Amino acid sequence: xxxxxxxxxxxxxxxxxxxxxxxxxxxxxxxxxxxxxxxxxxxxxxxxxxxxxxxxxxxxxxxxxxxxxxxxxxxxxxxxxxxxxxxxxxxxxxxxxxxxxxxxxxxxxxxxxxxxxxxxxxxxxxxxxxxxxxxxxxxxxxxxxxxxxxxxxxxxxxxxxxxxxxxxxxxxxxxxxxxxxxxxxxxxxxxxxxxxxxxxxxxxxxxxxxxxxxxxxxxxxxxxxxxxxxxxxxxxxxxxxxxxxxxxxxxxxxxxxxxxxxxxxxxxxxxxxxxxxxxxxxxxxxxxxxxxxxxxxxxxxxxxxxxxxxxxxxxx
Numbered sequence: 001x002x003x004x005x006x007x008x009x010x011x012x013x014x015x016x017x018x019x020x021x022x023x024x025x026x027x028x029x030x031x032x033x034x035x036x037x038x039x040x041x042x043x044x045x046x047x048x049x050x051x052x053x054x055x056x057x058x059x060x061x062x063x064x065x066x067x068x069x070x071x072x073x074x075x076x077x078x079x080x081x082x083x084x085x086x087x088x089x090x091x092x093x094x095x096x097x098x099x100x101x102x103x104x105x106x107x108x109x110x111x112x113x114x115x116x117x118x119x120x121x122x123x124x125x126x127x128x129x130x131x132x133x134x135x136x137x138x139x140x141x142x143x144x145x146x147x148x149x150x151x152x153x154x155x156x157x158x159x160x161x162x163x164x165x166x167x168x169x170x171x172x173x174x175x176x177x178x179x180x181x182x183x184x185x186x187x188x189x190x191x192x193x194x195x196x197x198x199x200x201x202x203x204x205x206x207x208x209x210x211x212x213x214x215x216x217x218x219x220x221x222x223x224x225x226x227x228x229x230x231x232x233x234x235x236x237x238x239x240x241x242x243x244x245x246x247x248x249x250x251x252x253x254x255x256x257x258x259x260x261x262x263x264x265x266x267x268x269x270x271x272x273x274x275x276x277x278x279x280x281x282x283x284x285x286x287x288x289x290x291x292x293x294x295x296x297x298x299x300x301x302x303x304x305x306x307x308x309x310x311x312x313x314x315x316x
Contacts, residue, residue, distance in 0.1 A: 112176030164246025270301030
């Protein structure tokens with residue numbers, strides 16, 4: 001064997017030893033894409049739920065900060081996966097792989113309409129995530145950083161099936177999104193607002209607007225949004241624990257509603273076939289639905305007659 005070959009082997013072996021191994025706990029993403037409700041193409045990473053576990057997995061969607069992208073959530077993925085979640089981390093429009101030249105320019109110019117239109121991204125994301133195998137649509141969480149937190153609160157104000165929301169460095173009016181107004185419309189849910197001491201005012205103002213809000217202020221450090229990861233000790237497992245508690249355990253008392261109406265239906269209701277899949281929402285129990293402002297339907301809906309014709313149930 002030549003000296004050159006031996007030396008080459010030593011060098012290669014040394015380089016491999018120095019190369020950082022991927023952590024054993026790392027969870028591999030599956031890059032995906034889907035259409036927002038208005039047709040814009042959105043890129044995301046999907047992390048399938050663990051194989052082991054009782055029942056289907058709760059769902060969580062993650063929204064990055066201004067000029068960020070979905071990779072900012074990497075430190076949180078393993079704790080969420082260990083907690084049993086199916087995870088979808090988005091590149092919101094104008095950011096990351098969801099950006100076009102036009103939308104990227106609108107982000108740079110801080111076009112407030114573009115940030116309001118991110119609700120279309122979330123609607124498309126929900127439709128995609130809800131179709132995945134082994135997910136429990138009645139257990140649903142959101143996490144956002146900075147303006148991503150504002151996007152999350154705005155969505156939760158409209159979609160009452162959201163069980164729990166976590167916001168890192170929330171604001172009152174980031175880029176035209178009225179979080180103070182949106183959070184006041186969120187009832188029957190758990191909300192965690194996390195910030196460092198220099199950004200404490202907004203979380204406490206938001207807390208006054210509704211019930212179920214917890215504020216966690218970390219003193220002695222300055223960090224914004226996902227930059228708190230690795231700076232605030234134990235923040236990632238703390239978030240995962242809060243979300244797991246907030247979505248609760250699987251149940252066998254699921255009821256169904258529409259994102260557009262304040263009525264819920266039992267599983268045997270004839271009205272369910274009239275609700276489009278993109279509009280259907282799941283709740284863990286009648287009590288949960290009622291706590292969020294929904295009321296039980298007075299009718300079981302259309303029923304099949306002996307002639308094969310459909311007729312409306314009484315009392316609708």
